[in-house]
Amino acid sequence: MNVHEPQELHVVFFPFMGQGHMIPTLDIARLFSAHDNVKATIITTPLNKATFTKANEESEKIGDPVINIEVFKFPTKEVGLPDGYESPDLSLGVGMIQKFFKGTEMLSEQLEEYLEKVRPNCLVADMFFPWATDSAAKFDIPRLVFHGISYFALCAQEIIT
Numbered sequence: 001m002n003v004h005e006p007q008e009l010h011v012v013f014f015p016f017m018g019q020g021h022m023i024p025t026l027d028i029a030r031l032f033s034a035h036d037n038v039k040a041t042i043i044t045t046p047l048n049k050a051t052f053t054k055a056n057e058e059s060e061k062i063g064d065p066v067i068n069i070e071v072f073k074f075p076t077k078e079v080g081l082p083d084g085y086e087s088p089d090l091s092l093g094v095g096m097i098q099k100f101f102k103g104t105e106m107l108s109e110q111l112e113e114y115l116e117k118v119r120p121n122c123l124v125a126d127m128f129f130p131w132a133t134d135s136a137a138k139f140d141i142p143r144l145v146f147h148g149i150s151y152f153a154l155c156a157q158e159i160i161t
Helices: 019-033 049-062 094-105 108-118 132-137 151-160
Strands: 009-014 038-044 068-071 122-126 143-146
Touching: 009 019, 009 108, 019 038, 019 049, 019 122, 019 143, 038 049, 038 108, 049 068, 108 132, 122 132, 132 143
Parallel strands: 009 038, 009 122, 038 068, 122 143
Antiparallel strands: none
8 A cells, every 4th residue: 555545444333212303313424424535434233224224225226325224133131121112203102212222221231332343434323322432432533422412502501400
């Protein structure tokens, strides 16, 4: 490799499994992957994979870069959820949402195995995954937080509280 050739930048995105988080994260990943020498990967679960697969199919049709998709198994049975409950957008009962969040915490082991194997340049993980900071730090991978609320809304919230 020529030392003057730019290195590929690999950014991994790990959105929360709700539509209000996955769609904006997908948009950000598309912006990154539109640049030369940038590879974007989105981590998701089997149920939510279709959101990203459909977007990739549309990108391919118009010649845009495709985003890599990495699928993690969501631990529904381990936390007492029925099969397929991999999104808070589904009608989850009062006690079920707590089980869902417990399941998201259990994804840390899969994330660490993936980060160790792939060693991306950066991890952009959702605000609902605070444990991702420690996971990324184990492998000296910078972690950015995806926080879907606009900067204006955060400033207004700070002033009010």
